[in-house]
Amino acid sequence: MRTENFQTLAVVRGRRIDLDxxxxxxxxSVEFIAPAEYMVRPxxxxxxxxxxxxxxSAVRSGMLEVVAETIKSCLDRLxxxxxxxIGFITFDSIIHF
Incomplete structure (x- = not known):
């Protein structure tokens, strides 16, 4: 039996103790997708x-090459x-835009 979501109820209110x-x-939250007639602009x-x-260390481990190839393979499917x-930001000890 999973118990990570179990919580006893407060005696006075009958609500979960951890509700707050x-x-x-x-x-x-609810997401509504508005049809075109509701939009002023696209x-x-x-x-x-x-x-x-x-x-x-990212270059030596081969991680940079894997990341570059993975991003390259996904670009046409976005x-x-x-x-x-699409934007790229690289970093080592500083940030490069």
């Missing part, structure tokens, strides 16, 4: 930023067609 510490139990294009470690915006 668990926002996911009392706050929800939706913003998707933007992807890749943060890449280019430190000497949603948004020609409107998609």
């Amino acid at each position: 510490q668990r926002p996911e139990l009392i706050k929800g 939706p913003m294009p998707p933007v992807y930023f890749f943060l890449i470690d280019v430190s000497i 949603p948004g067609n020609s409107r998609t915006q």
